[in-house]
Amino acid sequence: MKTSDLSPARRKLLVPCVDYPGAFALVPPPTPRVLDLKGVGDELRRASNALELLKDLSSRLPNPDLITRTADRREAVRSSQIEGTNAGVNDLFTYEATGSGEGLPPDVRVTRNYVVALEYGLRKVRKSGPATLDNVLVKELHAHLMDGVEHGGTPGEFRKIQNWIGGGGNIYRARFVPPPPDHVPTCMDDLARLLAYSPGEEEQMVLSLVMRMAIAHAQFETIHPFIDGNGRVGRILLPLMLAAEGYPPVYLAGYLKDNQREYYDVLAGVQLRDEWSAWVKFFVCGVEEAVQESMRTALALEGILNRWKGQLANLGLRSHSVLLKFPELMIGTPVLTAHHASKTLGVSFPAASAALAQLEKMGILVQPVKQQRNRIFVATEVIDVLNRPVGG
Template identity: 45%
Template sequence: MRRNQLTHDRQQYLVPAQGHPNALALVAPPTPRNIPDAAKYQGLFARAANALGQLQGVIQVLPNADMVTRTLARREAVTSSQIEGTQASLTELLAYEATQGADGLAADVKVTERYVAALALGLARIRAGGRAALDLPLIHDLHARLMEDAAGRFPIGAYRDTQVWIGPPGRIEDATFVPAPPEYLPACMEELRDSMLQYTQRDGEYGELSVLAQLAITHAQFETIHPYHDGNGRTGRLLMPLLLVATGHPPLYLSGSLLRARQAYYDALAAIQLRGEWGPWIRLLTSAIVESCEEAIAIARDLLALLNEWEQRVAGYRSDSAVRKLPRLLLGYPVINVRRAMELLDISQPAANAAINNLVKEGILEQVGIGRYDRLFRARDVLQRLDRAPGAPA
């Protein structure tokens, strides 16, 4: 990385890149305690906060909220992984979860499933321990879970021990950004913990930093530090819903919006790293929050309308029958097999078979072959709704 890539105020944080005498690396400047020129973005943050409040209100009164949010979490895993170039689809992820086998599925499906596992780990820790659980050991554990399949190739759940860079793989001199050498990482991450992860208003500060401003700063600072050999983007995106949950908000999932604006997302983070320019990131993030809140509310309402339609179709079956109980679960498990139906409803194999066959007859499920699995069933209407982009016709 060359000096002329950075503004003058960033150049004081340049150090020699480890193992590359002709290259310089940027040690992340101290985490800002306020967004520079914050008054310019007050309206954007207010609009995003209002959207988040509306989402929270909907979720609090939403029937079957656990099923809807389960599916949205898996959608997040797919889109966050796709930002990094994976190809696994939501249907393939759900098929993998139902069968616990990857035969015939996209090679990336395991990578995507690790994101689901890491998100579940983080949410459980935060819900049990509150904001105090949002600490460096948790981040290491998230990374270890995400990168489980890379064990042995480079450190997982531990800071990288080599110099890395962002840009073409051949020459560090051609990099768009070179983060700090390994010896600086512990201090940088401890500073991020103390200033943002464990945020408290300091005496003498002007005003309290809003949760969404904390979100913006935390993600940008983590990506600037770039503490791991690989998986920094996914780990950093995990921190956003976890920080929201730690502050009493719903776990909003932003990766769909960021995937649709992937180059702008990369450019916005680079603007902070190289020039200390926060405007592009604030504009992108607040727009993504509004879009993601509106999308989550629309999906939730559409799925519940779909469930009401299904329940009318099966109204003629016994009220205590599996065929009456299974449709609600399909909102969270839209790809299912007999074994999963047995587990969810605690019923016998013949009863699960009968329920699924009846739902096929009613047009709620259809049998599909996914990978090497020919006894899978999908709720096509759910998957089509989840795959629909915001603003696309129904």
């Protein structure tokens, strides 16, 4: 980390790295509650308005939880891919349906861990609200994320050694060196007060939720409290902050992945030079774009679900037919096996097998690989929607 890359104010925050003579780390200032921003007011208003529109749409959809389930998994894939994984949406759903990684990218387990961490966090914040957003939860998210993953640290514990960003294995070539480990707990305690935000009596302006999300993510990545998994934990916290206040989760990983170089550059601008305006503008534009994508995806999946129901209604089935249970299952679980469907729906294996065969005959499901045992059925329409680019 070159001192010439830092603003004068940030240079004053440098401290020596004990185990690396001549290297310095940056201890960030307290998490800001007030920022002097220029030229981002319109973007902030649009992002906040977009969240309200999404909240209204979600309240009118008959199956928002089913759609959220698929969106959760798309977010897990995209956020993990930012860190270099290769598993796709179809790989993740196949892994969940079969319980096997055979023939799948080895890092599908890492992506599945993201789902576990995200769903765990959503359950907690929906139950107890913003007060749940504390360091206990942050550590629990990390523990789920890194379960069974070799990473040089202890899952669920703040780091005990110095880390750095960029430069490969050489701290002296690093783009940024976060605070030494003994500073991490204090920095995270300070950040936690923003995560569980309630406006103080002395505050003249209440920080909007979108602004808090932007500040929290940048501050978390500046602290970099874990040896590995910081980017993913930092991105998981964003939908949790929304859900804690009653909003549908909005997922930004697609936007961040599509704009990955700018993402890293504007984050570095905060870390090295206190350049908050560029970061906040980038972030809130991402929120607006992610909301628009969420609405497009929700409406597309709702349309697919209604069409499937219409196709089955035309068959004149009895009201208790097993086949009628499948449309909602397929929206949330677009890769199925007979065993998985049988267990999930509470029906017999033969009944599940017969229903899957009928749905394949109707063209609703396809078998990517024809096999006699452990057959996999895919609702390709759902997968195609989830694989659309962010602006598509």
